[in-house]
């Protein structure tokens with residue numbers, strides 16, 4: 001059975017957890033307390049040399065890290081990852097964008113605000129990330145004009161990757177009020193069989 005090294009509050013881990021539930025794919029969840037350094041042990045570093053969750057362990061013990069790579073692996077051959085060359089590249093476009101322009105800002109701000117507090121020496125960086133987070137939301141809002149989902153007319157792993165931290169952006173102090181298309185899209189993504197919230201083990 002597939003094994004997911006997981007941490008409940010992590011949006012990156014939630015992406016994999018959510019897709020496996022949407023695909024009705026059984027898996028074992030292993031809780032890793034990242035705040036207690038459990039992802040930095042020698043044993044865990046053999047699974048992911050960077051010492052982060054999520055990690056997906058396959059039946060033969062092979063480990064895969066990076067949430068968006070895990071999404072692509074799980075989605076292969078399903079409607080969550082288009083077979084068409086251009087559409088697939090567009091999905092990758094949003095997965096890379098999420099990791100470069102969205103997650104480093106919105107997820108980090110949420111982590112500081114909700115979990116550990118803003119480090120005293122990172123106040124300026126916090127403000128910068130907050131502004132870049134709002135910019136990322138503006139990019140999404142603009143792209144969603146006249147579109148139900150990020151790529152084509154169906155929900156793909158691009159939507160799941162972006163959903164993970166956008167739907168909890170308010171926990172970092174981001175106001176989704178000025179982004180009505182994002183709010184409607186969040187409802188569309190959540191409105192499908194098998195959907196489970198981030199809080200569900």
Ligand SMILES: N[C@@H](CCC(=O)N[C@@H](CS)C(=O)NCC(=O)O)C(=O)O
Pocket residue numbers: 007010011012013034037039040051052053054065066067068099
């Ligand atoms: N780019 C990675 C980021 C993974 C990541 O940042 N994981 C965090 C939790 S969201 C973590 O494990 N932090 C613990 C640590 O760095 O020790 C991905 O998308 O999977």
